[in-house]
Amino acid sequence: MRVGVLTGGGDCPGLNAVIRAVVRRGVRDYGFEFVGFRDGWRGPLEGDAVPLDIPAVRGILPRGGTILGSSRTNPLERPDGVERVKANIAALGVDAVIAIGGINTLGYARALSDEGVPIVGVPKTIDNDIPGTDYTFGFHTAVDIATGAIDRLHTTAESHKRVLVVEVMGRRAGWIALHAGLAGGANVILVPERPFDLDRVCQWVETRFEATYAPIVCVAEGAVPADPSVIPPLPEGVNTDVPFPGVGEWLSREIEKRTGHESRATVLGHTQRGGTPSPYDRWLATRFGLNAIEAVKNGRFGQAVVLRGARIELEELSVLTGGLKLADPELYEEAEVFFG
Ligand code: F6P
Numbered sequence: 001m002r003v004g005v006l007t008g009g010g011d012c013p014g015l016n017a018v019i020r021a022v023v024r025r026g027v028r029d030y031g032f033e034f035v036g037f038r039d040g041w042r043g044p045l046e047g048d049a050v051p052l053d054i055p056a057v058r059g060i061l062p063r064g065g066t067i068l069g070s071s072r073t074n075p076l077e078r079p080d081g082v083e084r085v086k087a088n089i090a091a092l093g094v095d096a097v098i099a100i101g102g103i104n105t106l107g108y109a110r111a112l113s114d115e116g117v118p119i120v121g122v123p124k125t126i127d128n129d130i131p132g133t134d135y136t137f138g139f140h141t142a143v144d145i146a147t148g149a150i151d152r153l154h155t156t157a158e159s160h161k162r163v164l165v166v167e168v169m170g171r172r173a174g175w176i177a178l179h180a181g182l183a184g185g186a187n188v189i190l191v192p193e194r195p196f197d198l199d200r201v202c203q204w205v206e207t208r209f210e211a212t213y214a215p216i217v218c219v220a221e222g223a224v225p226a227d228p229s230v231i232p233p234l235p236e237g238v239n240t241d242v243p244f245p246g247v248g249e250w251l252s253r254e255i256e257k258r259t260g261h262e263s264r265a266t267v268l269g270h271t272q273r274g275g276t277p278s279p280y281d282r283w284l285a286t287r288f289g290l291n292a293i294e295a296v297k298n299g300r301f302g303q304a305v306v307l308r309g310a311r312i313e314l315e316e317l318s319v320l321t322g323g324l325k326l327a328d329p330e331l332y333e334e335a336e337v338f339f340g
Helices: 015-030 042-046 081-091 103-114 139-160 175-184 198-212 247-259 279-297 329-336
Strands: 002-007 033-037 049-052 096-101 119-123 163-168 188-190 216-220 263-267 303-308 311-316
Touching: 002 015, 002 042, 015 033, 015 096, 015 279, 033 042, 042 081, 081 103, 096 103, 096 279, 103 119, 119 279, 139 163, 139 175, 139 216, 139 279, 163 175, 163 247, 175 188, 175 216, 175 329, 188 198, 188 329, 198 247, 216 247, 247 263, 279 303, 279 311
Parallel strands: 002 033, 002 096, 096 119, 119 303, 163 216, 163 263, 188 216
Antiparallel strands: 033 049, 303 311
């Protein structure tokens, strides 16, 4: 059997660990051959693939990014996309595809699977917002990085008696903000799931300022004010994936204006996605990889590996791509205990 592997969407720590596990188990235990499609679904669409063997995956476990490259290419945007993917896969002698990606990449996988392309999915995103799986790899690394940043911001906030706003990733769900905010001792956490009241935020900031002079506000990039009329009109050409691009900077300015306390914003951005995966993410990504190749061997196409408790299971691609996994309300309520 020859298996094609691709990584699509935003990069994420742990992608290489999946590729390594898939190839090692596939070659060692089942005698499979592998090709790596380059740049997500662009590879199968254009027939762009490289050989993948055990020497090619040596040493990549702790490396961030993806040795295969990534893109957000949607093969279904082209009228002949499905036929081209099928033809290129056949020409390369590929019998099955392992697609490692987020909701979009897996959504294309699901559509292609419905058209008869044999695909097994592996969910990835630092945002942890894919339904059907308790966690995705990359998330814990992002939380580590964001928590470390908050730890560092505390000392600057204290030394300068400033409010520090830290904007973390999470355009649709607040998992990173809630985890890193709680772990880092943030005094306010704002998430997309709960539009925020600016007056309330300023009250929490004041309460904290009276106690320590050093409030930290952790805001997810997808958070929005409850009163949408305060959102300034979007400048041309900005990323409209988030409803209020620059929410962290805006919040910092508003807090300073309303409370009179000096405030600064730090946007962590892609630092949360780059670099070496945490041990937990290497572990999860490796287990996802081992189980994905097992699923290919067993012909479980149209399905994806997921984590449930401590077990790796299989779930229909339609479940993973049928909506968003929002952060649990009780996580927010627990975090709120520490606000102000
Ligand atoms: O992978 C998801 C994510 O990290 C989001 O939180 C963020 O909005 C987005 O990717 C940004 O990706 P890019 O800058 O690559 O378009």
